[in-house]
Amino acid sequence: MTIWSVIGAGVAGLAVASELIARGEKVQVFDPGGLPGPHSCSWWAGGMLAPWCEYENAEEPVLRLGQCAIDWWAARTQLHHRGTLVVAKARDLPDLRRFARRTEGFIDVNREEITLLEPDLDACSNGLYFRAEAHLDPRQALGDLCRQLRESGVEFHRKLAPSRLENAIDCRGLYARDVLHDLRGVKGEMLVIRCPDVALTRPVRLLHPRLPLYIVPRGDGIYMLGATMIESEDSGRITARSMLELLSAAFALNPGFGEAEVLEIGVDLRPAFPDNLPRIRRLGRTIYANGLYRHGYLLAPALARGVVDLALENKHSEMIDEDRA
Amino acid sequence: MKAFYGTKLPNPLMLGTAQYPSPAILEQSFRKSSAAVATVSLRRESGAGQTFWQMIQDLGVLILPNTAGCHTVKEAVTTSHMAHEVFGTRWIKLELIGHTDSLQPDVFQLVEAARILTEDGFQVFPYTTDDLIVGERLLGAGCEVLMPWGAPIGSGRGLNNEYALRAMRAEFADVPLVIDAGIGLPSHAARAMELGYDAVLVNTAVARAGDPAMMARAMVRAVKAGQLAYQADPIEARDMAEPSTPVIGKAFLS
Numbered sequence: 001m002t003i004w005s006v007i008g009a010g011v012a013g014l015a016v017a018s019e020l021i022a023r024g025e026k027v028q029v030f031d032p033g034g035l036p037g038p039h040s041c042s043w044w045a046g047g048m049l050a051p052w053c054e055y056e057n058a059e060e061p062v063l064r065l066g067q068c069a070i071d072w073w074a075a076r077t078q079l080h081h082r083g084t085l086v087v088a089k090a091r092d093l094p095d096l097r098r099f100a101r102r103t104e105g106f107i108d109v110n111r112e113e114i115t116l117l118e119p120d121l122d123a124c125s126n127g128l129y130f131r132a133e134a135h136l137d138p139r140q141a142l143g144d145l146c147r148q149l150r151e152s153g154v155e156f157h158r159k160l161a162p163s164r165l166e167n168a169i170d171c172r173g174l175y176a177r178d179v180l181h182d183l184r185g186v187k188g189e190m191l192v193i194r195c196p197d198v199a200l201t202r203p204v205r206l207l208h209p210r211l212p213l214y215i216v217p218r219g220d221g222i223y224m225l226g227a228t229m230i231e232s233e234d235s236g237r238i239t240a241r242s243m244l245e246l247l248s249a250a251f252a253l254n255p256g257f258g259e260a261e262v263l264e265i266g267v268d269l270r271p272a273f274p275d276n277l278p279r280i281r282r283l284g285r286t287i288y289a290n291g292l293y294r295h296g297y298l299l300a301p302a303l304a305r306g307v308v309d310l311a312l313e314n315k316h317s318e319m320i321d322e323d324r325a
Numbered sequence: 326m327k328a329f330y331g332t333k334l335p336n337p338l339m340l341g342t343a344q345y346p347s348p349a350i351l352e353q354s355f356r357k358s359s360a361a362v363a364t365v366s367l368r369r370e371s372g373a374g375q376t377f378w379q380m381i382q383d384l385g386v387l388i389l390p391n392t393a394g395c396h397t398v399k400e401a402v403t404t405s406h407m408a409h410e411v412f413g414t415r416w417i418k419l420e421l422i423g424h425t426d427s428l429q430p431d432v433f434q435l436v437e438a439a440r441i442l443t444e445d446g447f448q449v450f451p452y453t454t455d456d457l458i459v460g461e462r463l464l465g466a467g468c469e470v471l472m473p474w475g476a477p478i479g480s481g482r483g484l485n486n487e488y489a490l491r492a493m494r495a496e497f498a499d500v501p502l503v504i505d506a507g508i509g510l511p512s513h514a515a516r517a518m519e520l521g522y523d524a525v526l527v528n529t530a531v532a533r534a535g536d537p538a539m540m541a542r543a544m545v546r547a548v549k550a551g552q553l554a555y556q557a558d559p560i561e562a563r564d565m566a567e568p569s570t571p572v573i574g575k576a577f578l579s
Contacts, residue, residue, distance in 0.1 A: 057346050102535060184376035209479060231377035273350035
């Protein structure tokens with residue numbers, strides 16, 4: 001029986017492995033960094049399953065393919081079905097109107113309705129509520145996938161994949177630039193803070209002309225603040241400016257965030273193709289799946305299905321842009 | 326059309342490269358508009374951003390690096406030198422932000438930085454207000470182009486003070502003038518060209534439009550229309566009707 005070798009244990013690789021297992025295949029996973037951890041950019045993600053919000057600044061496939069993600073993840077990890085709240089300060093209302101015009105799947109909410117949803121957001125007079133969206137904790141989700149894969153007999157090898165593997169599926173993210181020359185890195189910076197004084201129960205996005213901020217609750221008073229989007233490939237550090245912007249945006253949302261403890265600072269590069277949409281390429285004996293950009297958890301399920309459809313049934317999904325088997 | 330430090334532009338549209346949904350859409354916007362110049366900001370993150378910068382260079386248009394986000398003379402000068410290393414051009418769009426909310430230029434530091442950069446061999450395109458005296462000082466510092474704002478960056482309000490922009494055009498008749506910042510609509514861009522400006526720089530209005538490439542096309546048509554109109558010497562507005570067909574032979578009351 002064929003053994004599929006998935007290279008890379010980030011969200012793309014694990015989703016592909018999970019999809020192969022779901023279709024009764026045998027899988028092994030290679031990652032020199034071991035199990036998912038800080039070496040993979042999925043570790044630093046927001047974990048929002050927000051296709052309608054993302055559609056504001058993304059192309060149509062993100063909206064359509066992203067919607068399958070909610071059921072896919074619900075079957076594999078704990079999902080919080082609490083929707084997304086998008087808010088703006090009074091002076092940025094044109095940005096809120098534009099956001100509303102550029103997407104769908106929301107209802108308008110006023111100050112009272114916002115505080116009914118999130119009592120600690122009393123400083124915002126206008127917002128949009130995307131009821132159908134959900135969020136997850138990325139690290140928990142990666143852990144759950146690993147556990148399920150192990151239980152299904154998947155072996156994890158903490159080493160580089162041997163060269164000239166048969167039936168390889170390369171999900172190395174930005175590390176695959178040696179082959180995928182049109183991949184680039186888009187820098188993202190995020191913070192994890194603990195702030196039990198502020199209670200938010202769903203992802204909140206604050207529209208702001210300089211830095212659109214999102215806050216994702218992780219439970220126990222812990223929040224992820226994200227994320228910058230910088231056309232830079234320097235993943236070494238967060239700049240003071242970015243940190244100031246992230247924290248001051250959170251402070252603007254609720255001054256209680258001024259008392260937060262900063263637990264973690266995350267900086268990494270999102271792998272992206274020029275149109276910021278994911279791609280599947282079959283080159284020789286390897287299938288490459290990459291370019292999830294800022295939509296790792298949102299588009300990994302669709303990407304994984306596309307890969308497995310190609311691998312098992314030779315079916316071509318729209319994400320395939322090159323097939324030279 | 327006036328030359329910018331000796332370079333004549335094939336058309337009077339300059340496009341910024343920030344905030345597009347993706348580099349692919351950025352590239353389409355340039356292709357659909359045949360914009361002559363791409364401005365690009367350099368975050369001072371050393372050695373970073375190579376892929377994106379390479380994409381900008383691959384557009385095959387003139388590159389005008391800028392010092393967006395700089396608040397001090399020192400930062401702006403350092404960024405300019407880095408821009409020269411990355412893009413190999415002596416052009417620099419000098420931005421020195423004085424106010425966080427309005428992003429209004431700090432004209433005092435601007436003049437100082439322009440002087441230093443000119444001495445260092447740069448050809449400076451200063452982002453300035455519509456103040457005539459500041460314009461004078463910038464020219465005195467060695468600038469041969471001025472880029473007054475139409476309105477605050479990203480505000481899309483158009484030409485906030487047309488009177489001042491007209492005065493600037495009249496005062497600096499021989500200097501290439503570019504409207505930088507504040508353009509929201511093609512009509513704003515056309516208006517700037519009708520006033521006799523030599524080019525218009527647009528970023529947010531294109532990049533944040535629902536269809537950036539389509540808006541880029543609209544902008545280039547607008548600037549060309551405005552430029553033609555200016556060259557055609559438009560009529561003066563007047564208060565009373567001026568019949569376009571003779572009235573002789575018709576009864577009229579005096």
